[in-house]
Amino acid sequence: MVYKLxxxxxxxxxxxxxxITEDIKKHDDVEEALVxxxxxxxxxxxxxxGMIDEELEKTTPNDLLIVIKGNNINMDELxxxxxxLLKAEAEEDEGEKFxxxxxxxxxxxxxxxxxxxxxxxxxxGFETRKALDHGLNVMLFSDNVPLETEIExxxxxxxxxxxxxxxxCGTAIINGVPMAFSNVVKRGKIxxxxxxxxxxxxxxSIISNLGCGISQLIGTGGRDVKKDVGGLMFLEGxxxxxxxxxxxxxxxxxxxxxxxxxxKATELLKKSNKKHVVHFVNGVVEDPTITVGYTLEDTAxxxxxxxxxxxxxxxxxxxxxxxxxxxxxxxxxxEVSKIKEGKYIRGLYSGGTLADExxxxxxKEIGPIYSPAPLDPKYKLENINLSKExxxxxxxxxxxxxxRPHPMIDFTMRKSRLIxxxxxxxxxxxxxxxxxGWGSHMDPAGEIAEAVKTARETSENYRCVIANICGTYxxxxxxxxxxxxxxxxxxxxxxxxxxxxxxxxxxWKELGR
Amino acid sequence: MSxxxxxxxxxxxxxxSFYEDLKRQGANVVHVDWKxxxxxxxxxxxxxxxxxxxxxxxxxxxxxxxxxMNSQPTLVGMGIARDVVPGMNDNMILHAGxxxxxxxxxxxxxxxxxxxxxxxxxxxDEKEAIELIESGEIVFDPWHHHxxxxxxxxxxxxxxxxxxxxxxxxxxxxxxxxxxxxxxVLRYGANGPDVIEKLKWMExxxxxxxKEAIELxxxxxxxxxxxxxxxxxxxxHNRNRAAxxxxxxxxxxxxxxxxxxxxxxxxxxxxxxxNDHFFLNLSMPAAKxxxxxxxxxxxxxxxxxxxxxxxxxxIRLAGLPGQWFVGPAQDVxxxxxxxxxxxxxxxxxxxxxxTETGGFGGFAMAGAPAIVKFVGGTVQEAIETTLKxxxxxxxxNNTYKIPFLNFRGTPTGLNVKKVVxxxxxxxxxxxxxxxxxxxxxxxxxxxxxxxxxxxxxxxxFVKTYLD
Numbered sequence: 001m002v003y004k005l006x007x008x009x010x011x012x013x014x015x016x017x018x019x020i021t022e023d024i025k026k027h028d029d030v031e032e033a034l035v036x037x038x039x040x041x042x043x044x045x046x047x048x049x050g051m052i053d054e055e056l057e058k059t060t061p062n063d064l065l066i067v068i069k070g071n072n073i074n075m076d077e078l079x080x081x082x083x084x085l086l087k088a089e090a091e092e093d094e095g096e097k098f099x100x101x102x103x104x105x106x107x108x109x110x111x112x113x114x115x116x117x118x119x120x121x122x123x124x125g126f127e128t129r130k131a132l133d134h135g136l137n138v139m140l141f142s143d144n145v146p147l148e149t150e151i152e153x154x155x156x157x158x159x160x161x162x163x164x165x166x167x168x169c170g171t172a173i174i175n176g177v178p179m180a181f182s183n184v185v186k187r188g189k190i191x192x193x194x195x196x197x198x199x200x201x202x203x204x205s206i207i208s209n210l211g212c213g214i215s216q217l218i219g220t221g222g223r224d225v226k227k228d229v230g231g232l233m234f235l236e237g238x239x240x241x242x243x244x245x246x247x248x249x250x251x252x253x254x255x256x257x258x259x260x261x262x263x264k265a266t267e268l269l270k271k272s273n274k275k276h277v278v279h280f281v282n283g284v285v286e287d288p289t290i291t292v293g294y295t296l297e298d299t300a301x302x303x304x305x306x307x308x309x310x311x312x313x314x315x316x317x318x319x320x321x322x323x324x325x326x327x328x329x330x331x332x333x334x335e336v337s338k339i340k341e342g343k344y345i346r347g348l349y350s351g352g353t354l355a356d357e358x359x360x361x362x363x364k365e366i367g368p369i370y371s372p373a374p375l376d377p378k379y380k381l382e383n384i385n386l387s388k389e390x391x392x393x394x395x396x397x398x399x400x401x402x403x404r405p406h407p408m409i410d411f412t413m414r415k416s417r418l419i420x421x422x423x424x425x426x427x428x429x430x431x432x433x434x435x436x437g438w439g440s441h442m443d444p445a446g447e448i449a450e451a452v453k454t455a456r457e458t459s460e461n462y463r464c465v466i467a468n469i470c471g472t473y474x475x476x477x478x479x480x481x482x483x484x485x486x487x488x489x490x491x492x493x494x495x496x497x498x499x500x501x502x503x504x505x506x507x508w509k510e511l512g513r
Numbered sequence: 514m515s516x517x518x519x520x521x522x523x524x525x526x527x528x529x530s531f532y533e534d535l536k537r538q539g540a541n542v543v544h545v546d547w548k549x550x551x552x553x554x555x556x557x558x559x560x561x562x563x564x565x566x567x568x569x570x571x572x573x574x575x576x577x578x579x580x581x582m583n584s585q586p587t588l589v590g591m592g593i594a595r596d597v598v599p600g601m602n603d604n605m606i607l608h609a610g611x612x613x614x615x616x617x618x619x620x621x622x623x624x625x626x627x628x629x630x631x632x633x634x635x636x637x638d639e640k641e642a643i644e645l646i647e648s649g650e651i652v653f654d655p656w657h658h659h660x661x662x663x664x665x666x667x668x669x670x671x672x673x674x675x676x677x678x679x680x681x682x683x684x685x686x687x688x689x690x691x692x693x694x695x696x697x698v699l700r701y702g703a704n705g706p707d708v709i710e711k712l713k714w715m716e717x718x719x720x721x722x723x724k725e726a727i728e729l730x731x732x733x734x735x736x737x738x739x740x741x742x743x744x745x746x747x748x749x750h751n752r753n754r755a756a757x758x759x760x761x762x763x764x765x766x767x768x769x770x771x772x773x774x775x776x777x778x779x780x781x782x783x784x785x786x787x788n789d790h791f792f793l794n795l796s797m798p799a800a801k802x803x804x805x806x807x808x809x810x811x812x813x814x815x816x817x818x819x820x821x822x823x824x825x826x827x828i829r830l831a832g833l834p835g836q837w838f839v840g841p842a843q844d845v846x847x848x849x850x851x852x853x854x855x856x857x858x859x860x861x862x863x864x865x866x867x868t869e870t871g872g873f874g875g876f877a878m879a880g881a882p883a884i885v886k887f888v889g890g891t892v893q894e895a896i897e898t899t900l901k902x903x904x905x906x907x908x909x910n911n912t913y914k915i916p917f918l919n920f921r922g923t924p925t926g927l928n929v930k931k932v933v934x935x936x937x938x939x940x941x942x943x944x945x946x947x948x949x950x951x952x953x954x955x956x957x958x959x960x961x962x963x964x965x966x967x968x969x970x971x972x973x974f975v976k977t978y979l980d
Contacts, residue, residue, distance in 0.1 A: 009938065009961060011548045013529065039553070060964065061553040062936060098546040100904050101935045105524045105543045112543075113519055116535075118527030123549055126557060127526060129564075136524065137516055141531070163516070177521045177540045180531055184538075216517060244517050409530075438534040476537070 002051045003073045007064040011037065012086060017064075018404060020085045024068070024078060032069040035082055037061050039120070045403065102127065106134045116179050117166075118142055124167065125149035132157055132164070140166030140221070141180050143398075147228055154224075154232040163240075164233060166221040170197035170439070173204065173217035181408060181439035184474040188213020190303050191247035193237040195225045195254035198351025199281060199296055201437060201470050203253050206300035206496055208472045210322060212307045215247040216240075225257030235264055242272040250276040251303045253296070255356065256283030266290050275306045281353055282360045282375060295498035296357055319496045326499075331492065332506045338462040342428035343513035345504055346421040347392035348414055350407040351470065354433045354497045355394035361501040366390060366508055372397055387421060392431075408440045415451035422455035422463050428511055429464045429504050433497065436471025436482060445469075445482035449489040456489070464507055465491045468500040548936035552968045556933050559968065562975045563930060570930070573812035577831045578908045578926035580806040581815075581872065585681040586799035588733040591724040595671035598659050598688050602671070605652045606630075609667025609864040610822025611837045612655050615646050619823030619842075621702025621859050624950025625666035626653075628704025632712050633670045639704075657818055657829070660805060661688035662797045662864035665700035665946055665954075666823070673712075674720035676795060678735065680802035687802035691715055691723075692794040694787070700863075701946045701953040722773050722781045723764070730767035735799040736912060738763070742792070743873060743913045743923065748881040749796040750865055750874030751942040751957060756792035761785055797864060800871025809834040814974055815907065816927040819870050819939070819962060823862035823946070826962050830929060830970055833977060838970040840963030845945045847958015848886075859948040861960045866941055872910045872925030875942040875959070876902040880915040880923070884942075890959070898940050899924065905931040905939060929974070932967045 017036045024033045032049055036042040038059025046052035051067050059065060066082055068075070099105035106112050115131040117124055121144030131138050132153065140153075145167035157164040165172050170181040171194065178184060183201055185208035194200030197219060204214050218237040225234050234257065241247045250272075252265060257280065266287050269276045278285055279293035291306075293299025294316045301317040320326050345362065349355035359369045368376065370391040372384040381388060384399055395407040395414050407414050414432070421427050434444045441447060445467075452465050467486050473479045486493045494500035523542040525532040532544040550556040594601050601607070606629055608622060618626070627642040630651070636642035645651060656663045663669055675688045693711060697703035727733070739749050742756035749756055761782065768778050785791045804817040813831035820827055827837040842860035849855065868874030878885070879899035882892045890898070899915065902924035909922030927939055938961040945956040 009964070011936065013527070013547075037549075060551075061549045062551065062964065098544045100546055100548070100901055100937060102524060102526060102545055102547075103935075104904060105526075105545045109522050109524060109541070109543045111519075112522045112524050113516060114521050114523045116523055116525045116527070116531055118525075118531060119547055120549070122554060123557060126550075126560060127547070131524070131526075141527070175517060175519070175521045177523070177535070177538065179523070179535065240517070246517065438538065439531065 001069070001071060001073070003068045003070070003075045004053070004056060005066040005075055005079055006055065006059055007066075009062050010064045011062055012064060016086070020082055023085060024081065027078070029073055030068055030070045034065065034067045036065055038063040038065055041403070102130050102134065106136070112136055114139065114174065116141065118180070121145045121167065125153060128153050128164065129156070132160060132162055135160070135162070137163040138165065139172050139179050139219070140164060140169060142166070143168040147223065150223060151229055151232070154229065158232065158236060163218065163236065165219050168223065169219040169221040171200045171217065172219040173214055175216070178438050181435070181437060182217070183208070183437035183472045184476070185472055186211070186213035187215070189215055189246065189248040189307050190251060191215045191241035191244065191249070192217040192251045192253060193220065193234055193241065194218070194252075195220045195222050195234055195257065196281065196353040198433070198435065198470065199253045199353035199357075201351070201435060202296040202354060202497055203251060203279075203300045203303070205437075205470055205472045206297055206319070207304050208474070209495065210301065210304040212304040215244060222255060225254050225261050227258040231257060231261035231264060234261060235268065238265055238268045242268065242274060248274060249303050249306045250274050251299060252276070252278045253299065254280050255353070256280045277302045277306065281356050295361065296353070297496035297498040318502070319499050328503065328506060332503065332510050335464045335492065335507050336510045339428050339464055339511060341461050342424070342426055342463060343511060344426050345390045345429045345431065345508055346387050346424075346427050347431040348417055348421065349392065349394050349433050350396050350414065351433050351435055352394045352396055354468065354470065355392050357497055358431065358501050359392045361498060362390065362392070362505065365505045372399060387424070393417070408435050408444070411441065411444070411447035411451075415447060418448070418451045419455045419458065422452075423459050427463055428513070429466065429507055431466045431500060431504055434467050434469045434471075434482065434486065436469065436475040436477045436479065438476065440477070442477060444477065445485040449485045449491065452489045452491060466494065466500050466504050467491050468494050468497045470497065551933045551936050551938075551964045556968050556971075559972050559975055560934055562979065563971065566975065566978050567980055568812040568978050570812050570814055573810055573832060574815050574907050574926065574928060577807035577810045577813040577815040580683070580810070581803045582908065582911050582925060583682050584736075584803035584806050586678050586735040586802045587681050588676060588727065588735055588795060589679045590677045590727055591674055591720060592677055593671075594669055594673050594675050594688070597677055598661060598675060600659050604650060605654055605671065607654055607656045607659060607661065607663060607667065607669040608822060609656060609663040609665065609862065610820045611825050611827030611839050613653065613822045613824055615653065617824050619859050619862065620948045620950045621862060621946040622666045622668070622823050624702030624704050625668035625699050627950065628699045628708055629668045629670040631704060632699075632709050633672060655820070655822075656864055657820055659688070660686060660801070662801045662867050663690065663700070664692070664793060664797060664865050665863040665944060666702055667864050668699060672716065674716055674724070676798060678795070678798040678802050680806055683806045685802055685805045687798040687805060689794045689798040689801075691719060692788060692791045694784075695790065695954060697953045701944070702950050703953040704951050718777050719781055719784060722768060722771055722777055725771040725773070726764050726767040729770050730764060733763050735795055739796055739799060739873065740912045740914070743877055743880050744916055746881055746883050748868075748874055748877040748884075748942065749792065750868040751944070752789075752881045752884045753792040753796060754789045756796060757785065757789055760792050760795065793865065796873070797867050800867040800873070803871050804867065807831045812978060814928050814930045814971070816870055816929055819866035819927075819941075820864045821861045821866065823859050826861060826966060828929070828962070828966050828970055830974060833970070833974060836973065838966040838973065840966040843960050843963055845943055845958045845960045847945055847956050849945070849956035850954070853947070853955035857947050857955050859946045861941070861943055862946055863943065865943065869939055869941060870927060872906070872923050873913050875940045876906070876925075877913065877915060877923040878940070878942070879918055901937055902940065904935055905937050929967050929970050933971050938962060938964070
């Protein structure tokens with residue numbers, strides 16, 4: 001039986017409501033629940049769940065819906081609970097002043113110059129336009145912003161001398177302030193333009209951990225460097241860094257841009273007297289005068305070397321050239337001796353670029369990698385929830401995140417997938433990323449460690465679990481405490497994604513199955 | 514271009530966790546408690562089209578709001594409706610809200626219409642009244658089509674006395690009947706013999722005494738009265754205690770000078786004194802005479818009328834004269850008199866929302882803490898209500914000021930575009946009528962207009978003004 005309650009004209013944000021939905025679902029009698037606004041998406045969910053009726057169809061995004069499927073549900077009780085949870089949320093705000101609109105916020109914050117916008121993509125364009133009209137630069141976190149809107153907004157912003165970072169941009173550090181998903185990095189002379197969120201986090205974190213610093217980190221969103229947008233903000237970012245006296249080295253990080261964008265970008269770099277490192281994940285730069293990074297880690301190290309006034313003497317650097325000693329050989333042997341069954345690698349990532357880099361590096365060494373978004377379309381997983389042979393999954397992809405927070409915040413999906421992969425007889429090695437920094441979960445290592453612990457208690461057989469910590473020593477999660485939590489569960493921890501992959505490859509080869 | 518040299522000052526719109534993280538880092542950040550535009554995607558399209566208009570809406574709105582604020586409503590006299598209200602005739606009954614036919618009228622409006630016909634002597638009882646109405650002889654028309662306003666059902670018949678208010682700045686007149694008091698009264702749909710008897714007394718004693726008193730005293734500047742009352746804790750919609758007291762101070766000496774008997778003078782003063790809402794029927798036409806001054810300003814999105822007839826809620830825009838945008842009147846969230854519950858309640862009714870439209874009423878809630886409980890809120894909520902109304906209005910009133918907000922002017926000039934864009938509805942304080950005819954008031958509370966009327970109005974505005 002389906003129970004419902006509609007509260008017109010009471011808006012709450014979707015994350016708050018999703019968390020409340022989770023709480024409501026915990027009731028024994030509740031089979032299925034949706035506490036959410038009457039958005040098209042939510043109505044679609046209800047249709048799929050067979051929980052909709054005419055009245056619910058008519059609701060608007062300003063109406064709060066409580067729809068429950070189950071038996072003998074006491075709606076009054078559930079309503080009270082929802083109210084209590086919403087009130088708890090409100091009480092936390094006590095003493096804080098929030099503004100009902102951008103207009104009044106701008107009026108109050110005299111000299112506002114940046115907006116971080118993370119509302120539903122459908123509305124984000126309109127709000128961004130307003131922010132630009134107020135003379136604000138924009139970090140547009142929202143996804144699902146129409147492409148034409150992105151192009152319009154960016155052209156308009158350039159006319160006004162403003163930046164639009166995003167849409168779908170998770171990472172930016174401007175004037176030392178990390179926004180959305182960003183790490184606490186040292187300030188310094190290296191400026192980064194990135195069309196890739198976790199790529200930017202990995203590079204900036206390693207640079208900071210090597211003792212160097214970032215002047216600016218401008219995230220542009222992945223679509224910016226493609227044909228249609230034509231690198232409007234990617235190129236503007238480069239121009240800004242060239243003009244900026246605080247930036248000595250310019251780093252570009254992106255999935256392969258449209259060739260014309262690459263051409264324009266390299267032209268700009270060559271005309272400037274500033275040093276640079278360019279890294280396109282799974283892409284190449286033909287120009288021999290361009291300094292290229294081969295992995296995110298290598299890119300960060302080369303930038304750090306240039307910043308310290310040193311020469312680049314190697315083709316590819318790894319973290320272990322500098323920081324920590326790590327006895328690869330004996331550690332590999334030790335792991336291999338414990339793995340009694342299974343032969344495949346399974347990668348479960350929260351960072352899209354980290355997942356991509358893993359696929360690129362793995363496929364060079366061990367052959368094709370299956371994925372919901374593989375490098376070669378031939379290896380696309382038929383069912384995204386079922387791994388096949390060697391598989392790498394970016395759990396931040398839209399297919400996994402519809403209706404729930406990003407896997408860097410909510411570990412539910414990744415934990416259950418990890419346990420499932422661990423119990424799979426075919427699995428030998430599991431790879432995960434642990435992303436620290438603002439925006440992320442405050443104890444990601446604890447979440448991963450807990451899943452590994454459960455898996456190890458459930459399974460008789462040992463699998464090698466490898467984690468890359470993407471983060472800095474200054475991040476709010478406390479790097480070394482996170483590392484220890486992972487190591488206490490026997491997880492092999494690396495300070496970069498490339499080094500984690502290198503270890504996985506060595507174990508896989510040594511297994512020789 | 515100098516972004517990299519400036520201190521970052523961030524406005525966060527959306528996920529609160531981003532704001533919290535920025536704050537924990539010590540960044541200079543404020544958070545916007547964002548809401549989607551009214552009606553979601555449809556509104557978004559209208560708003561985008563709005564951005565393409567080639568007219569100076571801002572200038573038009575500035576003019577509209579200035580006209581509302583510069584108006585000086587003044588009580589200039591009294592008269593009989595059929596003689597003074599433009600377009601009123603012997604077969605006409607005026608009512609609150611947008612136009613409506615007999616078959617769609619709610620209980621209290623029907624009750625008031627029946628009472629009105631009995632009062633006029635056109636019908637002996639309910640049965641006769643209904644027969645007369647069904648014969649088609651009686652014409653129903655909104656007060657707003659005749660430059661006037663009516664509280665709750667708002668029914669006015671040809672022989673009822675009315676106040677005449679003149680907007681001295683622009684020479685515009687507006688009209689309203691006298692307030693009958695609380696309980697079983699015609700405006701709440703009650704129509705028993707006691708109701709009719711009181712109306713007769715008002716016509717035969719109250720009206721002549723007051724009319725003569727006003728003539729003796731001379732004009733009374735209502736703008737000043739409202740400004741003082743707002744500073745004394747009235748919002749001049751649901752609370753008129755201060756304003757009514759001030760009115761007695763103004764008029765009492767003149768009443769004593771009239772040619773009537775002491776008994777009659779005493780009755781009149783006692784009647785006004787015992788009715789805290791007496792001034793409502795002056796604050797409403799005062800607001801009406803001001804908003805009338807903005808009607809017809811080309812390209813303005815300022816709302817000049819918000820009105821309900823108990824079935825529909827309608828609004829009109831300065832830039833779209835003569836057009837109504839109508840949606841269902843909403844239920845009222847409020848407190849009930851003993852013995853009544855929300856099952857007894859009629860949906861929102863009355864022209865009194867003209868006070869909000871004119872820049873006080875519910876919009877001035879922060880100045881009227883005494884009635885926050887009655888309209889179901891706390892003092893803090895009252896303050897937040899007023900602060901929120903600044904979001905959807907264009908100006909802060911130059912005369913009506915709220916001491917508690919450091920004498921900030923009340924939010925004035927409701928802008929339909931802002932309502933749609935920000936997803937914030939105007940807040941309305943109101944009384945609650947029983948849904949059956951003949952019973953009267955059962956409580957008071959607060960409500961909001963239906964969402965669609967703002968979207969429809971903005972849509973029509975864009976279509977009208979798009980080249």
